[in-house]
Amino acid sequence: MMNASGKKWAFIAAIVLSFVLAQFQGEINPYFLQIIIYVGINTILASSLNLINGFTGQFSLGHAGFMSLGAYTASMITITFQATPGATSSYVMFPVALLVGGIVAAVAGVLVGIPSLRLKGDYLAITTLGLGEIIRVIIQNLDFVGGARGLVGIPKLSDFFWVFSVVAIVIFMISNMIHSTYGKGFLAVRDDEVAAQAMGINTTKYKVIAFVIGAFFAGVAGGLYAHFVSYITPSQFGFIKSIEIVVMVIVGGMGNTVGVILAAIVLTILPEALRGVAEYRMVLYSLMLVVIMISRPQGLFGTGFKRFFKKQAA
Amino acid sequence: MSLLELQDCTMKFGGLTAVSGLSVSIGKSDLIGMIGPNGAGKTTAFNMITGVYCPTSGQVTFNGSNLTGKKPYDIVATGIARTFQNIRLFTSLTVFENVQVSFNKSLNHGLSHSVLQLKKFREEEDSVRRTIVDLLKIFKLDGVKDELATSLPYGDQRRVEIVRALATKPKLLLLDEPAAGMNPTEKVELMKLIKEVKERFDIAILLIEHDMKVVMGICERIFVLDYGIKIAEGTPSEIQCNPKVIEAYLGEQVET
Amino acid sequence: MSQLLQQIINGVSLGSIYALIALGYTMVYGVLRFINFAHGDVFMVGAFVGYYAAPRIAPLVGGNLFLVGPIVLLLSMIVCSTLGVTLEKLAYKPLRFRPKITILITAIGISLFLEFGGQLVFGPDPKSFPTLIPSTTLIDTPNLILTSTPVIVIATAVVLMLLLRFIVMRTKIGTAMRALSFNQQAASLMGININTVISFTFIVGSSLAAAGGILYGSLYPSINPLMGVFPGLKAFISAVLGGIGNIPGAALGGLIIGLLETFVTGYLSPTFRDAISFGILILILLFRPSGLLGRYEAEKV
Numbered sequence: 126m127m128n129a130s131g132k133k134w135a136f137i138a139a140i141v142l143s144f145v146l147a148q149f150q151g152e153i154n155p156y157f158l159q160i161i162i163y164v165g166i167n168t169i170l171a172s173s174l175n176l177i178n179g180f181t182g183q184f185s186l187g188h189a190g191f192m193s194l195g196a197y198t199a200s201m202i203t204i205t206f207q208a209t210p211g212a213t214s215s216y217v218m219f220p221v222a223l224l225v226g227g228i229v230a231a232v233a234g235v236l237v238g239i240p241s242l243r244l245k246g247d248y249l250a251i252t253t254l255g256l257g258e259i260i261r262v263i264i265q266n267l268d269f270v271g272g273a274r275g276l277v278g279i280p281k282l283s284d285f286f287w288v289f290s291v292v293a294i295v296i297f298m299i300s301n302m303i304h305s306t307y308g309k310g311f312l313a314v315r316d317d318e319v320a321a322q323a324m325g326i327n328t329t330k331y332k333v334i335a336f337v338i339g340a341f342f343a344g345v346a347g348g349l350y351a352h353f354v355s356y357i358t359p360s361q362f363g364f365i366k367s368i369e370i371v372v373m374v375i376v377g378g379m380g381n382t383v384g385v386i387l388a389a390i391v392l393t394i395l396p397e398a399l400r401g402v403a404e405y406r407m408v409l410y411s412l413m414l415v416v417i418m419i420s421r422p423q424g425l426f427g428t429g430f431k432r433f434f435k436k437q438a439a
Numbered sequence: 440m441s442l443l444e445l446q447d448c449t450m451k452f453g454g455l456t457a458v459s460g461l462s463v464s465i466g467k468s469d470l471i472g473m474i475g476p477n478g479a480g481k482t483t484a485f486n487m488i489t490g491v492y493c494p495t496s497g498q499v500t501f502n503g504s505n506l507t508g509k510k511p512y513d514i515v516a517t518g519i520a521r522t523f524q525n526i527r528l529f530t531s532l533t534v535f536e537n538v539q540v541s542f543n544k545s546l547n548h549g550l551s552h553s554v555l556q557l558k559k560f561r562e563e564e565d566s567v568r569r570t571i572v573d574l575l576k577i578f579k580l581d582g583v584k585d586e587l588a589t590s591l592p593y594g595d596q597r598r599v600e601i602v603r604a605l606a607t608k609p610k611l612l613l614l615d616e617p618a619a620g621m622n623p624t625e626k627v628e629l630m631k632l633i634k635e636v637k638e639r640f641d642i643a644i645l646l647i648e649h650d651m652k653v654v655m656g657i658c659e660r661i662f663v664l665d666y667g668i669k670i671a672e673g674t675p676s677e678i679q680c681n682p683k684v685i686e687a688y689l690g691e692q693v694e695t
Numbered sequence: 696m697s698q699l700l701q702q703i704i705n706g707v708s709l710g711s712i713y714a715l716i717a718l719g720y721t722m723v724y725g726v727l728r729f730i731n732f733a734h735g736d737v738f739m740v741g742a743f744v745g746y747y748a749a750p751r752i753a754p755l756v757g758g759n760l761f762l763v764g765p766i767v768l769l770l771s772m773i774v775c776s777t778l779g780v781t782l783e784k785l786a787y788k789p790l791r792f793r794p795k796i797t798i799l800i801t802a803i804g805i806s807l808f809l810e811f812g813g814q815l816v817f818g819p820d821p822k823s824f825p826t827l828i829p830s831t832t833l834i835d836t837p838n839l840i841l842t843s844t845p846v847i848v849i850a851t852a853v854v855l856m857l858l859l860r861f862i863v864m865r866t867k868i869g870t871a872m873r874a875l876s877f878n879q880q881a882a883s884l885m886g887i888n889i890n891t892v893i894s895f896t897f898i899v900g901s902s903l904a905a906a907g908g909i910l911y912g913s914l915y916p917s918i919n920p921l922m923g924v925f926p927g928l929k930a931f932i933s934a935v936l937g938g939i940g941n942i943p944g945a946a947l948g949g950l951i952i953g954l955l956e957t958f959v960t961g962y963l964s965p966t967f968r969d970a971i972s973f974g975i976l977i978l979i980l981l982f983r984p985s986g987l988l989g990r991y992e993a994e995k996v
Contacts, residue, residue: 133556184796240981246795247730248980251931255973262970298554305553305560306542306567313529313540320527323489325515325544325607334550368807375800380531407811414804419789422797 132297139293147286158285162353164393165288166346171373171389172295172382173342178371179379180303181335182315183241184250187257188343188370190237191230193362194260195344196351197270199226200279203352208280219282223291223348230344231337233260238336242329257367264359275358276351283353291349295342300382311335312380365407372414378424388425442467442643443488443519443611448497450483450667457483458667461497465611470637471645472654474678475664476687481647482524484664485613489521490514502610516544520609522600524616524647528588534599535571535584541606542567571606577639578602578632594625598632605640612636614646618653626650630657655679663687700839702961703954708845708914710953711852715907716930717937717945718859719900725876725940726896729795732802733782735927736809737775737901741908742824742918743817744771749825764827768851768909772902779901780894788890806927813920821919824912848910855906856946859899863942868895876940925969929956932976938989947987 150158170192177185202222208215240252265273302308313321314331321328351357369392377388396406417425443465450458458480465471473481486492488499490511499506506514520541529537547563575581578598583591588599597617604612614633618626630653637644648654654661655675663671663678665687671678678684716738723731748767756762786805790798828848834841863869871892874882883889911926912918933952937944952972960968979986 182796184799240977243984244980247799248935248984250799251730251928252977252980255928255976259970259973262966266966301556302550302553305556306539306546306564307550307553309532309536309540310543312532312536316529316531317527319491319511320523320529321540322491322511323515323521323523323527324541324603325512326540327510327512368803371800371803379796404811404815407807408815411804411807411811415786415801415808418797418801418804419786422793 132300136293136297140290143289143293144286146289147284150285159353160394160397162283162285162288164390165285165292166350166353167370167373167393168292168386168389169288169295169342169346169349170370171377171385172299173339173346174370175374175377175380175382175385176299176311177335177339178374179381179385180299180308180315181311181332183332183335184246185237185241185253185336185339186250186364186367186371187237187253187255187260188339189362189364189366190257190260191233191340191343192347192350192366193264193357193359194233194347195223195226195230196347196357196362197226197264197276198229198344199223199348200276200351200357201270202226203280203282204276204278208282210281215280215282219287219352223287223345226348227341227344230347231341234336234338234340235333237340238333241332241336254364254367257362258364261359261363271358273359275356277356279351279355279357281352281355283349288349288353291342291345296382296386299338303382315380369410372410375414375422376417376425381424384424441465442469442502443645444498444500445484445488446498446500448484448487448494448499450480450487450492451495456667458487458664461664461667461669463662463669465643465645467610467643468637468641469643469645470633470657470659471643472658472661473645473647473664474649474651474654474661478666479664480667481664482615483667485521485615485647488514488613489519512544515607515609518608518610519613520604520607520611521613522597522604522615522617524619526593526596526600528596528600528603530589532588533585534575534580534588534591537588537599538571538574538603538606539567541603542571544607574602574606593620594628597621597629601632601636605636609642611643611645614644614648616647616649618648618650626653629653633657698838698961702957704839704841704845705961706954706957707950708848708953709957710950711849712907712911712914712949713926713930713933713953714946714949715852715855715903715910716926717933717949718856718942719904720931720934721937721939721942721945722872722896722900724934725942726872726879726893727787727791729787729798730802730931730939731787731900732799732927733806733809734900734904735923735930736806736813737779737923738904738908738911738926738930739813739918739920739923740778740809741771741775741905742912742922743813743908743920744774744905745827745909745912746822746824746918749827753825760827760829767827768906771905771909775901775905775908776898779897779904783894783897788893810921810924817920819920821917824916824918826913826916827909828913844913848914851906851910855903859903859942862899868892872896929972932972932979935976936979936986938986941986941989944986944988 170188174185174188177183199222202225203218206218208218237253237256241249244252264270270276303311310321310326310331313324313326314328318328373388373392374385376392377385399406441464445461445463448458448461449456461484473484475481483492487494490506490509490513493508501517501519504517506517529540553560572581572584575584580595580598580602583595588596591599601614601617617633618629621629633644634657658675661673661675661678662669663684670683670687671681673681716734719734720731723729723734745767748770749763752766753763756766782805786801787798790801828844831843832840833843833846863872871882871887872895874885874887875889875892879889929952930949933948934945935948936951937946937948956968956972959971
C-alpha cells in the first residue's frame with residue numbers, strides 16, 4: 126500500500142478536506158447527510174472492533190456497550206456545560222467531551238479485557254455479551270441520565286468535520302500499528318497464543334491494549350452519534366447493535382482494514398436503500414452471516430486471511 | 440557456573456507424576472540431548488523450563504536468577520527460546536513476519552511510536568528489517584521471506600521456527616524434536632545447522648530427539664528420561680552402553 | 696417468609712424449564728465442543744408449534760385435555776428435532792473443522808434468522824398460549840396458592856430428565872454419546888459413527904428444548920418470536936454453572952438459576968434479574984470455569 130510518508134500526507138489531507146467539506150454541509154440534502162454521517166460513525170465502530178476481533182482474535186460481542194458509555198459521558202458533559210452548536214467554546218468543549226467519553230469507554234475496555242485473558246472463543250463471546258448487557262441495564266437504572274426514557278437535549282455538535290477527522294485518525298492509527306513490528310504482536314496473539322508467549326509476547330498486555338483502543342474509539346463514535354441524533358436511549362446500544370457491528374467486520378473480512386471500511390459503507394447504505402423491506406433486513410442480515418461463514422469466511426472483500434479459515438486438522 | 444539449572448524438579452498433574460526429581464545442569468556453550476521413550480516427560484521438562492508449566496516442586500535457575508513460576512514471556516526475556524514438537528508457526532503471517540514477532544521483546548519503542556511513526560521509530564524498523572533479512576540469509580530463507588510461512592515444505596518450516604526462536608537473541612535454545620518428519624538428507628542438514636547455530640550465535644542448545652543418529656551425532660552430553668525420572672547421564676558412548684538405557688528402550692531399536 | 700414456599704415453587708418450575716434447555720446446550724457442547732447459540736430459538740419454535748397445533752388437535756380428540764397435551768408435546772418435539780438436525784447438517788457440519796469463531800458466528804446468524812424470521816412468519820406481537828394443562832387449585836391458603844400447572848410442569852420435566860438419564864446411561868447410543876464427549880478420535884476408532892451420534896444428540900437436545908417451550912408457554916402464557924433470547928441465555932448460564940458438558944450439572948444449574956431469578960425478582964427488583972444471571976456467569980467463568988460438577992480440560996502443548 127502506501128509508504129509511511131505517503132500515509133502521513135493522506136491523513137493530513139483527509140482532515141483538511143473534511144474541514145472544507147463541512148462548510149458546505151448545509152447544502153446537502155439532510156437525508157443524504159445523515160447517511161454519510163452514519164457511514165462515518167459505523168466505519169469508526171467497525172474499524173475499532175476489527176482491532177479486537179480481527180487483528181487480535183478476541184471475540185467481543187459487547188461493542189455497543191462501549192459506544193453507549195462514550196455517548197452518555199460525552200452528552201452529560203456538553204449538556205452540563207451547555208455547549209451550543211456554532212459557539213466557539215464548543216470547538217474546544219466537543220473534542221474534550223468526546224475524549225472523556227472515549228476514556229470512560231477505554232476504562233471499561235480494561236475491565237472487559239481482563240476476563241478475556243482467561244477465556245477463549247465461545248466463553249469470551251458470551252461474557253462480552255453479558256457485560257454489554259450489564260452496562261445497558263446499569264444505564265437504564267440511572268435516573269440522572271434519563272434511565273429507560275433516554276437522554277434528551279443533546280446539542281447537535283457532530284458534523285462532517287468531526288466525524289471524518291476521527292475516521293481518518295482511526296484508520297491512520299490502526300493501519301500504522303498493524304504494519305509495524307509492534308503490531309505483529311497482536312496478530313501473533315490471534316494465531317497462536319502459546320507460540321506468541323514463547324517468542325516473548327506478553328499476550329495479556331496485547332489483549333488488554335486491543336480492548337482499550339477498540340473501546341476508546343467505540344466510545345468516541347458513541348459521542349459523535351449522540352451529538353448527531355440529539356436523543357439517546359439505552360436500548361439503542363443493545364445486543365442487536367453489537368451484532369450489526371460484528372456483521373460489518375465479518376463481511377469486510379476480519380483483520381482486513383480496507384474490507385471492513387467498505388463493508389461499513391455498504392451495510393450502512395443498504396438498509397436505507399431497502400427501506401421498503403425493513404422487516405426483512407435482519408432476516409437477510411442473519412442469512413448473509415450464515416452464508417458468508419460457510420462459503421467465504423474471509424469476508425466479501427479482499428483475500429483477507431483465507432488460510433486462517435482453511436480446514437484445520439481435527 | 441552453569442547457565443541453566445534444574446534442581447529436583449517435579450511436575451504433577453493431579454494424580455499423575457509426569458516428571459519426578461529432575462536435576463539437570465547445562466553450561467554456557469553445551470550441546471545437550473534429552474532422550475527417552477514416549478511419555479517419559481521430556482516435553483514436560485521443556486515446559487517447566489519455559490514457564491508453560493510451573494513445577495509442583497523444585498527450582499529452575501537460569502543465569503543465576505530463579506525462573507520458577509515465571510510467565511513464559513518473562514522467561515524469554517531472560518534468554519531462553521524454544522521450538523515446538525508440532526510446528527507452531529503463525530498461520531497468517533509470512534516467513535518475514537513470523538520472525539518479526541520475536542523482535543517485539545527487544546523493541547525500544549512502543550505503541551505511541553508505531554502510531555505516530557516518528558523518526559526514531561522508522562530508524563528502528565529499518566534496523567529490524569535489515570537484521571531479519573540477514574538472519575534469513577544465513578538460513579537460506581531470504582528468498583521465501585514474503586511467502587506464507589505455513590506454505591513452505593515441512594523441513595523449511597522447521598528452519599523458520601528455529602530462526603524465529605533465534606530472533607529473540609537467546610542464550611539457551613530448546614529444540615523439541617527438530618528432526619521429526621525429516622528424511623535422512625534433511626536430518627544430516629539439520630545436524631550441520633544445529634552445530635553451526637551453536638558456533639555462530641554462541642549459545643547453549645538443549646534438544647529433545649528420538650532419532651539416535653542425530654542425538655549421538657552432535658550432542659556432547661545426553662540425559663535419558665524414563666517415566667519422568669533421569670535414569671542416565673553421560674557422553675554418547677557412555678549412554679549407548681548403559682544397561683538401564685538399553686532396558687528402557689527394550690523392544691525398540693536404538694539406532695534408526 | 697410468608698411467600699417463601701410460593702417463590703420456591705415458582706423457582707423450581709422455572710428452573711426445571713431452564714434445565715431442559717440447558718441439557719441441550721450441554722449435550723451439544725459435550726460432543727461438538729461448541730455452544731449452539733440457536734438452541735434458545737428452537738425452544739421458541741417449540742412453543743409456537745404448540746400454539747398452532749393445539750387448536751387443530753383438540754377437536755380430533757374431543758377436547759380431552761389429557762390427550763391434547765401429550766400429543767402436542769410429542770408433535771412439538773418431533774418438529775423441533777427435525778429443525779435441530781437440519782440445522783446441524785446444513786450449517787454446522789460443513790464447519791466442523793474450521794476455527795471456532797466461524798461456527799460461533801454461524802450459530803448467532805441462525806439464531807437471529809429464527810428470531811426475525813419468526814417475527815415475519817408468526818408476526819411480532821405476543822400470542823396467547825393455549826391451555827394444555829388442566830388447571831385446578833390444589834392448595835389455597837393466604838401464604839401459598841398452588842395450582843396444578845407448576846406441579847405438572849415440574850413433573851413433566853422430571854420425567855423427561857429421567858428418560859434422558861436412561862438413554863444416556865443404559866442405551867448403546869447414549870454410551871456412544873458419552874464416549875464421543877470424552878474423545879472424538881478414539882470413539883470413531885471404536886466403530887462409532889460420529890455423524891449418527893451427533894444427529895442423535897441434536898434430536899434429543901431439540902426435543903427437550905421443544906418440551907421446554909411447551910411447558911414455558913403453559914406457565915407463562917404469552918409467547919412471541921423473541922421469547923427464546925433470554926431463557927436461552929439463562930439456560931446457557933445454567934449449563935456453564937453446572938459444568939458445561941456435564942448432564943446432571945445442567946439440571947442442577949437450571950434449578951439454581953431458576954430459584955435465584957425468582958428470589959431476586961420477588962425480593963429485590965425485577966430490573967436486576969438479568970444482570971444477576973450475567974453476573975453469575977462472569978463469576979463462574981473467572982473463578983471456576985469448569986462449573987460446579989464439570990471437569991477441567993487443559994490445553995496440550
